[in-house]
Amino acid sequence: MKILVHNRERCLECAGCVGICPFLALDMYGLDLQIDHDKCTRCGLCICACPAGALRIEKGKAP
Amino acid sequence: MKQTQYDVLVIGAGPAGSVMARDVARLGHTVLLIEKRARIGYPVRCGEASTTLDQLENTYGPIAPECIETVLNGLFVYGPGGINLDVTRPNVGVMLNREKFDPWLAHLAEADGAEVVVNARAESVSEVENGFRTVSIVMPTGTEKIKAKMIVAADGIESRIGRLLGIKCLHRPGTTCTGVDIQVEGILTKPDYLTFWQGHDFINDGYIWSFPKVKSNVTNFGAGFLVSSKQDSDIQTVALEWLKKLYPEAKVKSVVGGLVPVSGNLKDCVRERFLMIGDAAHHTNPLTGGGIASAMRGGQIGAAIIHEGFMAGDLSEKFLRRFETTCMKRFGNEHKKIMKFRRFLLGQNRPSQIALYKLIKAYLEGGQRIKVFLKKPCTTVSFILKFLRFR
Ligand SMILES: Cc1cc2nc3c(=O)[nH]c(=O)nc-3n(C[C@H](O)[C@H](O)[C@H](O)COP(=O)(O)OP(=O)(O)OC[C@H]3O[C@@H](n4cnc5c(N)ncnc54)[C@H](O)[C@@H]3O)c2cc1C
Ligand code: SF4
Ligand code: SF4
Numbered sequence: 265m266k267i268l269v270h271n272r273e274r275c276l277e278c279a280g281c282v283g284i285c286p287f288l289a290l291d292m293y294g295l296d297l298q299i300d301h302d303k304c305t306r307c308g309l310c311i312c313a314c315p316a317g318a319l320r321i322e323k324g325k326a327p
Numbered sequence: 328m329k330q331t332q333y334d335v336l337v338i339g340a341g342p343a344g345s346v347m348a349r350d351v352a353r354l355g356h357t358v359l360l361i362e363k364r365a366r367i368g369y370p371v372r373c374g375e376a377s378t379t380l381d382q383l384e385n386t387y388g389p390i391a392p393e394c395i396e397t398v399l400n401g402l403f404v405y406g407p408g409g410i411n412l413d414v415t416r417p418n419v420g421v422m423l424n425r426e427k428f429d430p431w432l433a434h435l436a437e438a439d440g441a442e443v444v445v446n447a448r449a450e451s452v453s454e455v456e457n458g459f460r461t462v463s464i465v466m467p468t469g470t471e472k473i474k475a476k477m478i479v480a481a482d483g484i485e486s487r488i489g490r491l492l493g494i495k496c497l498h499r500p501g502t503t504c505t506g507v508d509i510q511v512e513g514i515l516t517k518p519d520y521l522t523f524w525q526g527h528d529f530i531n532d533g534y535i536w537s538f539p540k541v542k543s544n545v546t547n548f549g550a551g552f553l554v555s556s557k558q559d560s561d562i563q564t565v566a567l568e569w570l571k572k573l574y575p576e577a578k579v580k581s582v583v584g585g586l587v588p589v590s591g592n593l594k595d596c597v598r599e600r601f602l603m604i605g606d607a608a609h610h611t612n613p614l615t616g617g618g619i620a621s622a623m624r625g626g627q628i629g630a631a632i633i634h635e636g637f638m639a640g641d642l643s644e645k646f647l648r649r650f651e652t653t654c655m656k657r658f659g660n661e662h663k664k665i666m667k668f669r670r671f672l673l674g675q676n677r678p679s680q681i682a683l684y685k686l687i688k689a690y691l692e693g694g695q696r697i698k699v700f701l702k703k704p705c706t707t708v709s710f711i712l713k714f715l716r717f718r
Contacts, residue, residue, distance in 0.1 A: 315584030317561035
């Protein structure tokens, strides 16, 4: 299965991805990005919008 | 929170939210301003250039001198094909220090009677019940439910609150910019000028900037482009590459980033006892991406209308619609025109973009004469002049 993965080291904590996700799958709690893997459709929009290249779709399992 | 019930609850302590909170507090209403970050205005996600001091002070009143970094006297644009525009305009704008400016605005709201709480994140907003909406606020100490007669979403680019209420405030590719701002030690470009690199030879669907913060001896060097699914690399990589190319010696202090809505004012941004301001309502200038001044203006207009609503005992969706029309009149219609110009400029191929830059240059150097000969492109030229004022 493929999931959206967030690279905290690269992240600029701008919350831009939260604002562009059409499915409200993202939220920022404090400085952590929360990904709701059930809501995420892996459309890739947040990846295009992220100024830092901190998001990617990779093989993996939702926690 | 000191109370469980307020007249107005403002979500987000950016420039939009703080101005709103101050103005409604001044008009005698109880206000709670909540900010999810621990420190207001930090980290700064901005290039920090804004409009003229006069205009800022007309909307806001005197600005504390420590918030002003530089008074700007012109703009320099490196265009395609080596065509550069040099525009001298005394007092064309100012560089702000938002690490100081944003807390200062919030502090003034507090001084006028608003209650300001940080580390408080609005999670959801209820429907209207008996003249109140209830907001769930998450804090380190737990979740609190606060009632307010009027809710204002000034939550910036996230605009999650509006979306939870079904408002179509989603940021979309093509009408949203992704950008980074790199703080570089020392002043790289002319110290009282904003410097831009734009067009096919640099970044076509956006621009590179270098803004001098003279008091701090720092340059905000950055770049932004429209979000699209076709881009090869992220804007941070692109901006750092350009910095290396243009100023190989530059010493990077820090990098911040973010998204900027460039779609023009949201047409639908109110509900019963609810309205949206600032970036959340897409109040940003769609060409420059400048949003500080319009966020403040939106806050001010919103506060006046909320006060009217309280006086009339009417905070219905129908009544609050006048907020949208007022914002449209005050800056939205201009933003619409500017957006048309952006589409025009970015839609040109390299040769015609060079021709357009030459035309603008001739206009800037030759004054009005050129208008007589070229009817159509002239509307364009007057647009350019407007956008150069960086509203
Ligand atoms: C890279 C970059 C460069 C820019 N350069 C410039 C420039 O040079 N000049 C200019 O004029 N503009 C610039 N802008 C745009 C400018 O930063 C914004 O338009 C401006 O900050 C908008 O103000 P605002 O009050 O609407 O939102 P913001 O300043 O974003 O404030 C929103 C606040 O709400 C808080 N918040 C969000 N959700 C919640 C919640 N659920 N609960 C509680 N709080 C919440 C956020 O933490 C934030 O503090 C730039 C933007 C970027 C990204
Ligand atoms: S991939 Fe698409 S659905 Fe998933 S978080 Fe990103 S924008 Fe949202
Ligand atoms: S858009 Fe990128 S940099 Fe910004 S918060 Fe999301 S993951 Fe982090």
